[in-house]
Amino acid sequence: MNCVVEISDVWKRFPMRRDRPGFKEFIVNLPKFAKRNSNSYFWALKGVSFKVEKGECLGIIGENGAGKSTLLSLILGNVFPTRGRVSVSEKITPLLELGAGFHPDLTGRENVLINGVLLGLTKNEVMEKIGDIIAFSEISDFINLPVRTYSSGMYLRLAFSVAIHMDPKLLLIDEILAVGDETFQKKSREALLRLIKGGMTTILVSHNLSAIKEICTRAIWLDEGFIKAEGEPEEVVEKYKGHIE
Amino acid sequence: MEIGFNLNSREFRRKRDLLWLLTKKEVTLKYKRTFLGIFWSLLNPILLTLILFIAFKIFMRIQMENYTFFLLAALFPWNWFSASITMSTGALIGNVNLIKKIRFPRHFLILSTILGQFVNFIFALPIIIGFSYFYGKGPGINWFLSIPILMAIQFTVTIGICLAISMVNAYFRDMEYLIGVVVSMLFWMTPIIYPLNIVPEEYRTFLILNPLTYLITAWRDLFMSNAIDWGNIGISFGSSLIFLFCGIFIFQRLGKRLDEVI
Numbered sequence: 378m379n380c381v382v383e384i385s386d387v388w389k390r391f392p393m394r395r396d397r398p399g400f401k402e403f404i405v406n407l408p409k410f411a412k413r414n415s416n417s418y419f420w421a422l423k424g425v426s427f428k429v430e431k432g433e434c435l436g437i438i439g440e441n442g443a444g445k446s447t448l449l450s451l452i453l454g455n456v457f458p459t460r461g462r463v464s465v466s467e468k469i470t471p472l473l474e475l476g477a478g479f480h481p482d483l484t485g486r487e488n489v490l491i492n493g494v495l496l497g498l499t500k501n502e503v504m505e506k507i508g509d510i511i512a513f514s515e516i517s518d519f520i521n522l523p524v525r526t527y528s529s530g531m532y533l534r535l536a537f538s539v540a541i542h543m544d545p546k547l548l549l550i551d552e553i554l555a556v557g558d559e560t561f562q563k564k565s566r567e568a569l570l571r572l573i574k575g576g577m578t579t580i581l582v583s584h585n586l587s588a589i590k591e592i593c594t595r596a597i598w599l600d601e602g603f604i605k606a607e608g609e610p611e612e613v614v615e616k617y618k619g620h621i622e
Numbered sequence: 623m624e625i626g627f628n629l630n631s632r633e634f635r636r637k638r639d640l641l642w643l644l645t646k647k648e649v650t651l652k653y654k655r656t657f658l659g660i661f662w663s664l665l666n667p668i669l670l671t672l673i674l675f676i677a678f679k680i681f682m683r684i685q686m687e688n689y690t691f692f693l694l695a696a697l698f699p700w701n702w703f704s705a706s707i708t709m710s711t712g713a714l715i716g717n718v719n720l721i722k723k724i725r726f727p728r729h730f731l732i733l734s735t736i737l738g739q740f741v742n743f744i745f746a747l748p749i750i751i752g753f754s755y756f757y758g759k760g761p762g763i764n765w766f767l768s769i770p771i772l773m774a775i776q777f778t779v780t781i782g783i784c785l786a787i788s789m790v791n792a793y794f795r796d797m798e799y800l801i802g803v804v805v806s807m808l809f810w811m812t813p814i815i816y817p818l819n820i821v822p823e824e825y826r827t828f829l830i831l832n833p834l835t836y837l838i839t840a841w842r843d844l845f846m847s848n849a850i851d852w853g854n855i856g857i858s859f860g861s862s863l864i865f866l867f868c869g870i871f872i873f874q875r876l877g878k879r880l881d882e883v884i
Binding site: 391392450453454455456457469471473474477478480482483487490491494495496497498499500 | 636
C-alpha cells in the first residue's frame with residue numbers, strides 16, 4: 378500500500394486579534410509586535426498525525442471549531458502548518474465550497490472552463506468533458522447565460538458537476554455529499570459514491586454521522602485540535618456520540 | 623513561484639491555459655455590461671489627454687509643438703502602469719474564495735490583472751502609430767527592436783510593484799488608500815505632462831531618482847522621434863529587476879501567512 382497523505386505532528390495557530398491593526402497601529406506598536414505574546418494565538422490543531430493510504434476513504438468528525446476545515450486546508454496546501462509536516466503525493470480535487478471560482482457575470486460555459494482549469498485540468502481536457510458536465514448538471518439552455526441568472530439550485534448543480542468530472546485522484550470533501558432538489562440529490566450522491574467506492578482516495582469532513590458510517594473505511598474524531606479517536610467508523614462514531622450526549 | 627522548464631509538460635500547458643483564461647476573464651468582465659465595451663480603455667486616456675491639453679496648452683499656454691502627441695505618447699504607457707497598480711491592489715483580497723478554497727498559483731491573479739491592462743495598451747498602439755505618421759517621424763525599424771524591450775521592462779517593474787502591494791494590502795488595508803495618493807503623486811512627479819528639461823536644475827534630482835522617469839521618457843523618445851536612448855533603457859531595466867526581486871521576496875514571504883489574515 379502506498380501512502381497518499383502523510384500528516385506528521387502538525388500544529389497550526391491563528392492570531393486571535395479581533396481587528397487586524399492598521400498601518401498606524403503597526404508603527405506605533407512596533408516594539409510590541411517584535412515580541413508578540415503567545416496568549417493572542419488560537420491553536421486550531423495541536424499535534425495531529427495520521428496517514429491516508431491509496432483507495433481509502435477517511436471520515437473526519439468533530440464539533441464545530443474542532444479543526445476539521447483547517448485540516449482540509451492544510452492538506453490542500455492553502456494553509457501552511459505552524460509546526461510539523463504535511464506531504465501529499467497526488468493531485469488534489471477540492472470540494473470545499475461549490476462554485477468557489479464562479480463569477481456571476483460570466484456564462485455557465487465560461488465558468489465551467491475557468492473552474493475546470495483551476496481545479497487541475499488543461500483547457501483541452503475541460504473542452505472534451507464539457508458536454509458531459511453540462512448534461513449531468515441538467516442546466517441545458519441556461520449554460521450560455523450568466524450564472525447570476527441561475528437559481529441557487531442550478532448554480533450548485535453546475536458547480537457539483539464540474540467538480541466530479543475532474544478525474545480526481547484525491548478528493549477533499551467538506552460537507553458536500555448531495556446538492557439540488559430530491560431527484561438531483563439522489564443522482565449527485567450516487568455519482569459521488571460511485572467515485573469513492575471505485576477506489577478513489579477520499580477525505581471527507583461531515584456532520585452526517587450515518588453517511589460517515591456508510592461511506593468511510595476509517596474515521597477520525599477531532600476534538601479541540603487533538604485526535605480523540607481513530608479507527609473503524611462504527612466505533613469512532615459511537616465514541617463521538619457518547620461524548621456529545 | 624516555480625517556473626516550468628519543460629514547455630510541453632501537462633502542468634506547463636495547464637498553467638498557460640489558466641493564465642490565458644484569467645486574463646480573458648479580466649478583459650471581458652471589465653466591460654461586460656457596458657455599451658462601449660473595450661473602447662472605454664481607449665476613451666479614458668484620450669479624454670484625459672483632452673483635459674490636459676485644454677488645461678496646459680490652451681489655458682496655461684505651454685510652449686510646445688505637438689503637445690497632444692507629446693501627452694499621448696506618455697499617457698498610454700503610464701495608463702498601463704497606473705491601472706495595473708490600482709487594480710492589483712485588491713486582486714488578492716477580492717478573491718478570498720478562490721484563495722481559500724482552490725489551490726492554484728496565487729501570483730496568477732496579479733499577472734492576469736497586468737496582462738488585462740496590457741491588452742488595453744496594445745489597443746492604443748494604432749492610435750500612437752497614427753499620430754506618429756501625422757506629427758512625428760513615422761514608425762521606423764527602431765520600433766520593432768525597442769517596443770518589445772520596453773514592454774518587457776515595464777512588465778518587470780509593474781509585476782514587482784503589484785506583487786508587493788497586493789500582498790501587503792492583505793495585511794494592511796491602508797495600502798489601498800495609500801496607493802491612491804502615491805499613484806497620483808507619481809503622475810505629477812514623472813515627466814508625463816511636461817518634459818524633463820523644463821524642470822529647474824535643482825529639483826531635477828527628484829525626478830532622476832524616480833525610475834519611471836526613464837521608462838516613460840524612453841517610450842516617448844521612441845514614439846515621437848524614433849530614438850533609442852540605451853542609457854535610459856539600461857537604467858529602467860536595472861531598476862525594474864530590483865523591483866521584481868523585492869516584489870517576489872515580499873510576495874513569497876508574506877504569502878505563507880496569507881490564510882491567517884485574509
